[in-house]
Amino acid sequence: MSFLVRCPNCGExxxxxxxxxxxxxxxxxxxxxxxxxxRYRYAKQNEAGEQLEWWYHRLGCRQWFIARRNTVTxxxxxxxxx
Amino acid sequence: xxxLFFDGRPIETRAGDTVASALYRAGRRIFSRSFKYHRxxxxxxxxxxxxxxxxxxxxxxxxxxxxxxxxDGMQVRHQNATPSLEFDWLSAGKWFSRLMPVGFYYKTFxxxxxxxxxxxxxxxxxxxxxxxxxxxxxPDRYEHMHNRADVAVxxxxxxxxxxxxxxxxxxxRVVLVDDQPELGGHLRYxxxxxxxxxxxxxxxxxxxxxxxxxxxxxxxxxxEGTLLGIVQRPPVSGAATNAAGDAAGGSHRSAxxxxxxxxxxxxxxxxTGAYEVPRLFTNNDLPGVMLSSxxxxxxxxxxxxxxxxxxxxxxxxxGGPMVEDLRAAGVEVVAVVTSPGVRAATGGSQVTGLTTTVxxxxxxxxxxxxxxxxxxxxxxxxxxxxxxxxxxGAFVPAALPPHVTAVGAVAGVPDQVAGAAxxxxxxxxxxxTSPSPQSFVxxxxxxxxxxxxxxxxxxxxxxxxxxxxTTVTMGPCQGRMCQLAAIGICAxxxxxSMVATGMTTARPPTLPVSLGALAGARHHPTKRTxxxxxxxxxxxxxxxxxxxxxxxxxxxxxxxxxxxGREAKARAVEGEYRAVRERVGMIDLSTxxxxxxxxxxxxxxxxxxxxxxxxxxRPGRSRYSVICDDAGIILDDGTISRLADDHFxxxxxxxxxxxxxxxxxxWAAGTRWSVHVTNVTGGFGAVNVAGPRARELLQPxxxxxxxxxxxxxxxxxxxxxxxxxxxxxxxGFVGETGWEIHFPAEYGEYLxxxxxxxxxxxxxxxxxVETQRVLRLEKxxxxxxVDTDATSNPVAANLAWVAKLDKEDFIGKAAILEALxxxxxxxxxxxxxxxxxxxxxxxxxxxxxxxxxxxxSARFSFANGKAIxxxxxxxxxxxxxxxxxxxxxxxxxxxxLVAEAFYDPEGTRLRS
Numbered sequence: 001m002s003f004l005v006r007c008p009n010c011g012e013x014x015x016x017x018x019x020x021x022x023x024x025x026x027x028x029x030x031x032x033x034x035x036x037x038x039r040y041r042y043a044k045q046n047e048a049g050e051q052l053e054w055w056y057h058r059l060g061c062r063q064w065f066i067a068r069r070n071t072v073t074x075x076x077x078x079x080x081x082x
Numbered sequence: 083x084x085x086l087f088f089d090g091r092p093i094e095t096r097a098g099d100t101v102a103s104a105l106y107r108a109g110r111r112i113f114s115r116s117f118k119y120h121r122x123x124x125x126x127x128x129x130x131x132x133x134x135x136x137x138x139x140x141x142x143x144x145x146x147x148x149x150x151x152x153x154d155g156m157q158v159r160h161q162n163a164t165p166s167l168e169f170d171w172l173s174a175g176k177w178f179s180r181l182m183p184v185g186f187y188y189k190t191f192x193x194x195x196x197x198x199x200x201x202x203x204x205x206x207x208x209x210x211x212x213x214x215x216x217x218x219x220x221p222d223r224y225e226h227m228h229n230r231a232d233v234a235v236x237x238x239x240x241x242x243x244x245x246x247x248x249x250x251x252x253x254x255r256v257v258l259v260d261d262q263p264e265l266g267g268h269l270r271y272x273x274x275x276x277x278x279x280x281x282x283x284x285x286x287x288x289x290x291x292x293x294x295x296x297x298x299x300x301x302x303x304x305x306e307g308t309l310l311g312i313v314q315r316p317p318v319s320g321a322a323t324n325a326a327g328d329a330a331g332g333s334h335r336s337a338x339x340x341x342x343x344x345x346x347x348x349x350x351x352x353x354t355g356a357y358e359v360p361r362l363f364t365n366n367d368l369p370g371v372m373l374s375s376x377x378x379x380x381x382x383x384x385x386x387x388x389x390x391x392x393x394x395x396x397x398x399x400x401g402g403p404m405v406e407d408l409r410a411a412g413v414e415v416v417a418v419v420t421s422p423g424v425r426a427a428t429g430g431s432q433v434t435g436l437t438t439t440v441x442x443x444x445x446x447x448x449x450x451x452x453x454x455x456x457x458x459x460x461x462x463x464x465x466x467x468x469x470x471x472x473x474x475g476a477f478v479p480a481a482l483p484p485h486v487t488a489v490g491a492v493a494g495v496p497d498q499v500a501g502a503a504x505x506x507x508x509x510x511x512x513x514x515t516s517p518s519p520q521s522f523v524x525x526x527x528x529x530x531x532x533x534x535x536x537x538x539x540x541x542x543x544x545x546x547x548x549x550x551x552t553t554v555t556m557g558p559c560q561g562r563m564c565q566l567a568a569i570g571i572c573a574x575x576x577x578x579s580m581v582a583t584g585m586t587t588a589r590p591p592t593l594p595v596s597l598g599a600l601a602g603a604r605h606h607p608t609k610r611t612x613x614x615x616x617x618x619x620x621x622x623x624x625x626x627x628x629x630x631x632x633x634x635x636x637x638x639x640x641x642x643x644x645x646x647g648r649e650a651k652a653r654a655v656e657g658e659y660r661a662v663r664e665r666v667g668m669i670d671l672s673t674x675x676x677x678x679x680x681x682x683x684x685x686x687x688x689x690x691x692x693x694x695x696x697x698x699x700r701p702g703r704s705r706y707s708v709i710c711d712d713a714g715i716i717l718d719d720g721t722i723s724r725l726a727d728d729h730f731x732x733x734x735x736x737x738x739x740x741x742x743x744x745x746x747x748x749w750a751a752g753t754r755w756s757v758h759v760t761n762v763t764g765g766f767g768a769v770n771v772a773g774p775r776a777r778e779l780l781q782p783x784x785x786x787x788x789x790x791x792x793x794x795x796x797x798x799x800x801x802x803x804x805x806x807x808x809x810x811x812x813x814g815f816v817g818e819t820g821w822e823i824h825f826p827a828e829y830g831e832y833l834x835x836x837x838x839x840x841x842x843x844x845x846x847x848x849x850x851v852e853t854q855r856v857l858r859l860e861k862x863x864x865x866x867x868v869d870t871d872a873t874s875n876p877v878a879a880n881l882a883w884v885a886k887l888d889k890e891d892f893i894g895k896a897a898i899l900e901a902l903x904x905x906x907x908x909x910x911x912x913x914x915x916x917x918x919x920x921x922x923x924x925x926x927x928x929x930x931x932x933x934x935x936x937x938x939s940a941r942f943s944f945a946n947g948k949a950i951x952x953x954x955x956x957x958x959x960x961x962x963x964x965x966x967x968x969x970x971x972x973x974x975x976x977x978x979l980v981a982e983a984f985y986d987p988e989g990t991r992l993r994s
Binding site: 001002003004014015019021027028030032034037040041042054056058062063064073074081082 | 747
């Protein structure tokens with residue numbers, strides 16, 4: 001794993017600068033059903049292709065941002081602040 | 083005069099020698115013994131591509147002698163032969179080769195017991211040197227460097243140099259990577275090709291300021307993000323740019339054994355050239371059978387007269403330039419034969435002749451002008467592939483991505499100059515005529531043409547399954563010597579074309595890379611608190627807590643496991659304990675994670691993330707809380723102190739600071755809330771001054787009223803202590819009246835000294851982490867991450883009181899509500915031992931002979947006169963007074979569960 005990620009603040013950096021924060025998903029409302037909560041907690045889309053993910057620029061600006069990454073090629077096509 | 087030692091005997095060398103050239107000049111012909119049959123092997127490629135010259139250098143096994151520059155005093159030892167390379171008793175194995183066909187392991191050791199018996203013998207017999215079992219310190223021998231280029235050119239031969247010059251003249255920043263000490267590629271050793279031309283190109287490269295040349299640097303892999311992995315071995319001074327000269331990479335680098343360079347490039351030019359591969363005939367692996375490029379290297383780079391009498395195997399009937407070169411060096415060329423005419427090399431431990439269709443020729447060298455394979459490992463890794471070009475009879479790169487190009491011989495284009503010295507590539511060995519069954523296809527793993535055919539006959543006729551079954555291409559040469567021949571035989575035996583047969587997949591690393599180089603230099607930071615020197619002066623025993631150093635207790639018990647050390651520790655801890663319980667003690671808390679959360683929405687964020695209610699916390703008050711995730715798992719705990727409406731001071735456990743900060747920032751991300759989380763851990767030092775006389779000690783040092791009414795339990799104030807602006811938190815982790823004092827770190831030693839001095843009259847003692855653990859355990863105060871783990875929720879951990887379920891929402895609320903609706907599987911309980919035993923942390927709770935739970939913390943309680951602890955037990959056992967059995971040193975010992983705290987259960991001392 002050695003791909004590059006373009007931080008919206010700092011520009012292109014090695015992936016080792018960053019922390020992966022998982023898929024972007026919507027948090028259920030407090031009164032949502034246990035099934036919905038279970039899906040939110042444990043189920044992953046695991047898309048073979050492009051998905052939106054949280055990333056954190058650990059060794060840089062220390063900001064969370066959202067990246068569109070292709071999980072097959074590791075090409076990060078778009079990043080933006082949330 | 084540089085000298086090296088081979089098996090203890092001194093060997094004279096010349097400047098520019100490699101280990102192999104020095105040994106060859108000194109008369110050595112056998113360099114190794116083969117993997118399986120222990121056949122003698124000598125120099126073959128002299129370019130670091132075959133497995134024949136692996137030796138142990140200064141304890142490091144499997145070093146390629148032919149590309150390892152000499153160093154004075156170098157200790158070189160042979161491998162895989164007993165007692166010596168010349169007399170190896172295991173070479174008897176060659177007589178058993180009939181009994182050890184391909185797939186021998188899979189067919190013979192079908193029963194686990196048979197394998198267990200045989201492996202002891204096999205592991206001794208087969209091998210590539212031994213890794214020393216003695217752990218050796220390797221200080222600073224490895225380093226990593228990061229580099230960027232517009233264009234990376236891999237290979238410093240004429241094609242690579244021209245590509246570098248072209249790109250650099252176009253204004254691009256170029257890094258040229260070459261694995262030799264000097265640029266020039268094949269021009270360096272092919273004398274007829276013109277050393278002059280190499281020098282001319284080299285001078286042009288070196289005149290360009292925007293070309294950085296990495297010498298002695300091998301590119302071993304191309305990774306995603308156009309990252310090239312390059313390992314550079316000494317001498318590495320050439321790493322400096324031309325412009326900067328050698329100043330930047332000069333002598334102070336000489337201690338570096340290997341440097342790993344991470345090179346990012348926009349474009350990559352693969353100019354790795356081609357290499358020569360052996361031909362197949364009986365005894366083609368005898369020492370003295372050498373590739374023509376290897377002979378040229380020995381002749382022209384090292385000035386070694388390779389032999390007295392040579393036979394040249396060449397498709398060029400008059401032997402081409404090789405013959406002239408040999409004659410010029412004073413070697414008698416006995417005959418030139420074409421490869422179809424070759425029958426067998428003869429000789430025992432060294433070649434003594436070559437039998438051909440036109441007769442037998444006595445000689446001490448057989449020069450093999452072999453076929454040329456593009457060195458195309460990087461082509462495959464770039465996403466391209468090698469395709470068999472039938473008309474040219476060669477593999478050529480195809481399907482390369484746009485940012486990668488291949489030039490020179492690797493692209494199947496013979497260099498203009500080299501063309502004179504090289505033959506056009508012919509058909510693969512074995513592809514047209516059936517090779518002699520006793521010829522070795524794979525030198526690394528001792529696989530013969532017969533083995534290869536047998537594997538195909540057994541059905542392993544796909545190149546990938548064939549590779550795995552026979553282990554051809556899987557040895558140290560990674561297929562360089564055997565791939566072409568293996569494909570050739572496979573194609574012929576299966577009646578397929580070379581194209582249809584294909585090649586095995588090329589993966590990094592294409593060259594061996596030591597684990598040390600990959601790991602790099604050791605950079606383990608150590609964090610010291612502002613009072614570190616004071617603890618050292620007091621003679622504390624240190625413990626590591628993450629990157630931090632903390633006093634475990636004061637006084638030395640370095641051999642803490644020995645009986646003497648254990649007693650010293652127990653005495654120290656008891657003294658410190660009594661000081662806190664009876665008088666006053668002080669502990670350095672600077673390692674606590676400290677966050678400042680500010681902004682008008684600070685309370686909103688904290689209320690969302692922490693389980694406790696914090697929005698209604700009044701300025702000047704503190705609260706304890708845990709953080710959970712949305713599965714209700716406890717992630718961390720700490721105190722939150724409100725210093726002003728929009729200003730909170732939050733502590734985290736020592737190891738979780740980074741995580742908690744990122745967790746808070748994540749939940750704030752995208753909310754547009756006005757909140758800012760700042761890590762102030764390094765800015766603040768902290769101590770906890772606790773004990774019945776803490777107030778008497780502190781009151782004279784501050785104007786802040788420390789009285790019970792004015793400064794109650796769980797209050798916080800900003801105040802000066804001895805003139806230092808401090809944050810005082812009245813928190814009772816150890817269960818006594820006490821204040822956490824947070825102060826600017828630069829006042830650490832001043833305040834520490836002053837408090838110890840002022841505390842003399844009250845019998846103050848500094849105390850360490852071990853004492854604190856006893857004190858807090860008596861109060862049943864849980865440490866998140868010690869008493870809880872990745873499955874603990876607040877309900878099971880007896881911390882449900884800290885989750886305010888009437889809050890609108892917080893992270894983990896839904897999960898905690900669910901947890902409350904059912905009986906937890908386990909509960910965190912506290913116990914007191916019935917007798918005098920002290921269980922170890924982690925000891926099993928046993929019921930009916932089965933482990934059903936575990937102790938998380940246990941210590942001897944001075945207040946109870948018995949050991950006490952915290953443990954996870956099945957919910958059915960979690961009742962006050964329940965008897966449990968704990969495994970203490972293999973024996974079961976009784977204990978009772980205790981619902982209330984072991985010390986001051988009403989908390990009156992804490993609050994007084």
